[in-house]
Every structure is written in C-alpha cells, then in structure tokens.
Amino acid sequence: MKLALLCTLLIGSHCLMAQSKTRQADPVVAYDTYVQQAVRDWHVPGLTVTVVKDGTVLLKKGYGVRELNQAEPVNTQTLFAMASTTKAMTAACLGMLVDEGKLHWDDPVLNYLPDFQLYDPAVTRELRVRDLLTHNTGVGNADLLWTIMQIPSDEILHRMRLVKPVYSLRSGFIYQNIMYLAAGKVVEKVSGQPWETFIRQRIFEPLGMTRTKALFREVTDPNRAWPHVAVNDTVRVVKNKREEGAVDAVGPAGSVWSCSDDLALWMQCMLDSGRYRSGQAEARQLLKPATWAELFKPQVIVTDAQFYPSKVLTKPTWKTYALGWFQHDYRGHRVNFHTGSLTGMVAMHAQLPDQKLAVYIQGNLDHAELRHALMYRAFDQFALGISRDWNADLYKLYSDIQLRRKAAERRVDSLRVRNTKPSLPLTAYAGQYTDPLYGKVSVSVQDGKLVFSANDVMTGRLDHWHYDTFRLTYSNFWEGTDAVGFVLDARGSVARLSWAGTELLKTPEPTSKGVAER
Template sequence: MKNTFTLLVVCILCQVLGAQNYTAQIQEFDTYASKSMATWQMPGMALAIVKDGKVIFKKGYGVTQIGTKKTVDTQTIFSCASTTKAMTATCMAMLVDEGEVSWDDPVIKYLPEFHLYDPYVTRELKIRDLFTHNSGVGNADFLWTIMNISSEEVLRKMQGVEPSYSLRSSFIYQNIFYLAAGKVIEKVSGQKWEDFIKARVFKPLGMNRTFPTLISSKDLNHSQPHYRVNGTIKSIIPDTADQIGPAGSVRSCIDDMCKWVTCMLDSSKYAGGRLLKPATWEELFRPQVIVPADEFYPTMQIIKPNWTTYGLGWFQHDYKGKKINYHTGSLAGEIAIHAQLPEAKLGFYFFGNFDHAELRHALVYKTFDLFALGGTRDWSAEFLTLYQGIQAKNEKAEADFEAKRMANTTPSKPLAEYTGTYYNSLYGEAEVVLDGNKLVINLNNYLKATLSHWHYDTFRGGYEKDWYGKATASFQLNASGKIEKLSYEGMEFTRPN
C-alpha cells in the first residue's frame, strides 16, 4: 500500500514538474515568435502547440487587418488553404473503413464522366492517385484561377490538359485531383463534400468555428489577407478556393485547429471515439511517393533532409533522424502550416495573413527543437536570408527582362485592330478592348489587366488586382497581315476571321 502511494506521488510530481519545465520553453517560444513576426513584417498570425495530447500553447498575435486595431485572437477565422487536403484524405479514409471504396479502385468506377487527356491514364487512375500528385498531369490551376466556372466544368476541362510526364513516374503538385476526390466522396456517400466533412469531421471534434468554404464562413472576427505591392504591405480582397473546395477551401480558427491537430496526432482519436481505424490512419501517413528536390520548399536547402516523400495529404521528410509530417496552405495573402513530429507526440499549427511569409516554416523547426529535439538555431533569421536571396534573384530577373525592351518601336497596326475576342478551348476567351492608348485584356470576364505598348507587337502592364503583378501579351499576324493570335502569359488564343 505504501509503495502504491509513493508511486502515485511520484507520478503527480512528474506531471507537475513536466508542466513547469514547459513554462520556460513556452516563454522562449512566445518571445521568439513575437520577435520573428516583426522581422517578417507579418500583420497578424495565430498558432498552437500540442504535446502529449494536450494543447500546451495557443495564441493570436498582431492584427486582422493592417491599419486597424482589430487584434487576432484564438477565435479569429483564417484560411486553412491546402492543409484542407489532409481533411479530405481523412474523409475518403472513412469510406475506406466502411468498405464503400478502396484506395486502389479505379476512379472511373465512381466518376465515369471524368476523362483525362490520355485514355490509358483515365482507365488506370486509382483513388490513391488522386491524393499523391503523381498522375502525370502538371499544374492546372489556371482552370480555377483565371475563370469562374463550376467544379464540374473544371473537371470536364481536365481532358484538355496534356500530361507533363507519364503516370506515377514523377511528382507535380496538383490541386484539381483533390476536387475529383471530393466528387468521389459525394458519389459514394450521397452527401455534398461540404456536408460530409462538417458531419463526419467538424461536428464530432467540436470544431464549431470551422467552415468548408469561404462563402459559408461569414464572420466579423475574420482575418484579412495581405500582400506586398510595390514595396508596401496592403490588405487585399480575399481569394477563394471554393471551386476546388476539397483541395483548399476550409476556413477555421486556431482554437478549432487544436482539436484537429490533437486528433491527427493520436491515431484519429477524439473524446467520443475515433475517426478512423488505426491501420487506415497509419496508411494516411505511409510514404506513397518520392518527392523530387525541386518540388519541395526552398527551406529544404537549409534543412537538408536525406529523403522527401508524400503520404495521403502530407509532405514528409527527416529532421534530426526523426520523421516529420507536414503540409502548408497558401492562397493570395493567406498562409497556414500543419506539422507533426509523431515520435514526440508533438504537433504545430500556424495561420498567417501575409503572403508566403515563411516564418511559418521557421516556427515549425523552432517548436521541434524547443519541445523535443534540442537545438538553438535561429531558423527565422536563416530562412529570411534565404528568401531575401530568392526575392533578389526574382527582382534581377524582372530587371533583366525589362532591359530587353527595344526602344523606339511601334505596333504593326493601329491599336484598334488588336481589339476583339480571342478563343482557346482550354483557357476560355480573352476580350481585348481599347482604352485611350492602352489595351485592356479581360480574361473570361474574370481577370483584367491594362497594358501599354512595350515593343513591336508586345504589350505589358498591371492587373486590376495589383498584387497579381504584371502581364505580358504578344500578338501575331497571319500571312494576310491581319492580327490572328494572342499569346498571353504563356496561353495561346486565336481570333476568328
């Protein structure tokens, strides 16, 4: 009896001392996060750390919108962006558990209308392939970023996207196959993806401030995205990923994401049970494909992992001999990251409202160092130097491009002859109108830019959404001397005679 009492006292003391020991790390982390946020000029962010099944730290920093006093708190809504992918993979895994679908079923079994450019790939594409970015189809985000079409039309247009490599032979990050996965979930479950994820993930976990789409997340306590335009950080219009919802449209707050992080660390367990069978949960994190170095984040130039893989909705690599699972999320002016160090039962989630501020990566490794692996490297400073170098290279490339402009040239034709509507079956239509001595190009009545003459038959200017940067358009004459083709940001359009 005495030994039992002594053991109980020791256990309680260990728990208390453990909590006290974290106090120093938390204080150090909080100070580091605040300092680094100022260095990266981040307007606002929210983050959380989960250790051994408990939320040991969560906090909001800064403001929801620059120029205001609206502070970020743990209830502020941000974009989860592509960290949504792990949620969609979990939804599919539930249907696998129920025997409704198999990872290796052909996609056309459920979506017979979904056709790709190569009939062989259409026939051989498996459910698993929808999650692993190795279908052979390259980035096709233009299908939802330059036109306002339905999700069904996005999938229909995929038949016109030529492959970049053969099936399962490489890796190119691909959003639209997650949309296809969402459609499979709908077909099998009889529910819209939005309703399925709410009923099967958000509700069981008590994620009451988590929304499947932008349009469903109207809330006063909502962060605004920010972008650096011409050297100045400004608030911009929120972008939407609702067209490809299963790939990146979920929006949430850090309080709710604590519940998701905790669940995903602990084999999908939650207070009321578990989302997945243990073996199915393990399958989500099993390396599925090797990711080439040039398809990984620039931060890996400093981390220097020995291997890089992708699971089902998760990037993976080694760090100090341990396996890391993580995924970033990025929309214009909004960022997120979800990272796990499973062996230490340590998880991290981050929201930010400034475009591609890679402070998110720095805080991941700072978390792993402080709360598990040890180390004192200033990841924020190292990553900032890295990205400043990348920015300098980009600025030099832009300057080099501008330097190639030929002076004292004129267009081949009067400006009015460049106007009209140009078509492409894949990219849609580009309407060109004259505005004074400038050409305005309206792409699919969705994305507009105003261009001045640059040289010869090339025009260049800014987008209406100025954070998109500059656009370049070149026109081509046919044998009769009439303007026939438009090359616009790598897309080719033809004007009918």
C-alpha cells in the first residue's frame, strides 16, 4: 500500500509539473497573464484584447470593469470607442467606390464637393481624394471646430476655408481629423448614402458585426464601457454625453463603437486581402485585392514630432502613413497600426502582416499607453519568439514623460509675477469675444469672479494670474486648466482675448440712441 501510494503521488506530481510546463509554454496563457499584470500596473479600469493569427482567433477577452467601483465586468460584447481606428474603415469605404469605378484615388475633391474650400485657392484646386486620408494637406490641427462648438458637419467643412495653412500642400505631415470628415462626405456624394449608412451596410452587415455602431448617439446598450481620466493620480469616471457625442460631428474620423467579438471579424478581413466569410458560404471580397493593397501602400513620411514616443525604444528606420494606417519597421518586419484616443477612451489596431498577425486593444482610461506595450508583446509572443518586458519599458518611458510635463508646468508657474493686479476692474473684461472661425466666448462677472463660456459648450472660472492674464479652470474636471490673456488697445480698453492658440475680438458695447445720433 505504501508503494502504491508513493507511485500515485509521483504520478500526480509528474502530471502537475507537466501541466505547469504546458501552461508556461502556451503563448496564449503567457500573454493573458502579461495583460492582467499590465492592467494592474497602469490602473486601467477595463480593457479588451483580441489577437488573430493565420485566420484563427487566439484570444478574445475582457479584463476589469466597465465602470470603476461598479460590478459589471468587461466581456467580449462590451462596446468601446474605436476612435481614430475608424479611419481605416472610412478609407475602405472609399476603396469600395474605387472598385465600382465611381471614383479614383487621385480625382480632384472638387469633382465631388464643389463647395469645399481651403484657405489657399490653389490647394483647393489641387486637392485629391487621396489627400483627404494622408494628413499632408498643409492644414494644421483644427479640432476646436468640433470639440468646442456644436455646429453641423457641413458648417465645420465650410469653416475650413478660414484655417490658415502651416505648410504647403504635400510637403509635411500634421495629423488632421476634419479631412476624414470630408472623405465621408465624398462617400455620401458618390454613393447617395450618408457615411454612417454606407459603413453599416457595406462593412458591418456583410462581416456580421452586429453590435457595432457607426455613431455614438446609436450606443444605447448598457453593456458599454465608461471613459475614465486620471487627475492627480486618481482615476475618475467621466459621464458627459456632450463630450462623448462631439465626435459624431466628424464621424468618419473616429465615431465608431465596437466590441471584441465584432472586431475579430474586421481584423481577419483586413489581414486576409479584404476577404471575409458569411456563414458557411465561400469567402467573399470586401475589396478587390489591388485596392486592399493600395490601402497599405506608404503615402507620406511621418516626422519624428508627429510620431509616437515609443520610437525611442523601437528605433524605427522609417515611419510612414498609408490610407488610414501608420507604419514603421520593427525587427525587420513592417507594422501597420493606428491608435484611437477620445476623452477617457483608447484603442489600437495593429498588424504584423507578413506573419498574418493582428492585435486590437480597447481601454477605458485616457491615454493608457499600455496599448503600445501589448501590441509589441503580441508581436514578440506570437510571431517573433522574443521576450522583452515592453510593459516595464513603456511604463517607465511614459512616466518620465509625465514627470517632464509636470516639471514644465512648475516652470510656467515659477514665471508668475506675484502681487500684481488686473489693469482694469473685472467688469471691464466682461463681454462677448468673437472669431469667425471658432465662434464666441462670453465673459461675465458672477459673485465677484470672472466666468468663461466658449460657444456655451466649454465653461469655467477665471482666476487672476498676473497683470491681465487669468487662469481658466474648466468646469469639467478632466479638461484641466488654460491661460486666458486680455489685450488692451491704445486707449486702455480691452480689445482682444487670447485663448487656446487663437485671439478673439471683443464686440463693442451697444451704443445708446442719443450717442449714435451725435
């Protein structure tokens, strides 16, 4: 009996050791464990990770919770914002119309949007459909048109004629969301359907992406993630419908919401030359192979300033942008990828195409850059046989960036001139300030303090900083602070307000009838 018991124990021990080795050797188990640790390290409330290789889904899993301090877990059906990873879908929509012979990549945009104008008439005339997707039109960031205003999409495009260029056409690269709105309008003009209808009927439905929504206003399912922002090292939930819904105004640039189950279908299609399967039917083509390949052809060089901080670790030889995809080299392989960022939400879709490998990360914490760590770890784990702790390296990189940012803020604070007063009584700063591009700012006096409102969308209080500069503390905690300066004219009256990189002119006070007659 003792011998039998000993044999049993030895066999059991051997089996446990074998199981342990199997778990250690299983790359999916190892990667899953790695993700769990990264979620803890970065304090991300909720996350999904989807990994696809060689037509097979290796991993689809939710981590954490949809909302901090609530019990509902994230699962593979939980909806997250795709944000700017939507751009690859918008490019694919245009590609379908190219396949149908209804447009060409290098057609003038004026052929389809005759009223669309940029500041420079020559650029307006030369702008091609392809240019709408490559961030090299010469127009800088103009996101204030949709983040601080509530104006229709057509009005956003109309105001682009007022945005001064910061470089000449196709001579640089500055990330530009509103050109993707114009691309969506081209889809609408050519197809006769709004972009949100076209993408639903031509991508979501054929691929079986039954839970995916084109616009935020369509997200009514309770199984959705809530955005979170870390302020002073404390993670807090953001519940603001206007903030989340603002992106609908530039939908083709980043308004789609989806889940891990649906995204696996999109990932497989984009890996497999645009092919997909519907039920038991034979594979079909979402795009012709040549058009699918065109989406991934490098179109423009991306500068260091416009690329990601991770470059200091990966040291890419080249960095390019295709049609809705960033690209760079990694250990001799090409990477196609795109991040997505909205207030409190992050996403990343990445491919190692020669290895038929793709990974998609969704998270509900503002700029949670573990997405880069999980991307490179997936490449190493499932394709390249490398073991590097990207989580540790990128956590240190971004922590150092944050420390430098805080140091820069302290330097700005140190420049404050103490014991100064505004040049004028607070009532002199009150009034309406306008700009033809960015609308209206109202300043009023309430309870002895200046109160700020931009287009009745962004509000906050103005506290005196020094001289005629005030510090704006926004009403929404996640929006932080800004400097607001008032400029006086030669007569000593307030003439302009400087805020967010633009200057707004003060509207003259109404003149009484008697004065006007004189």
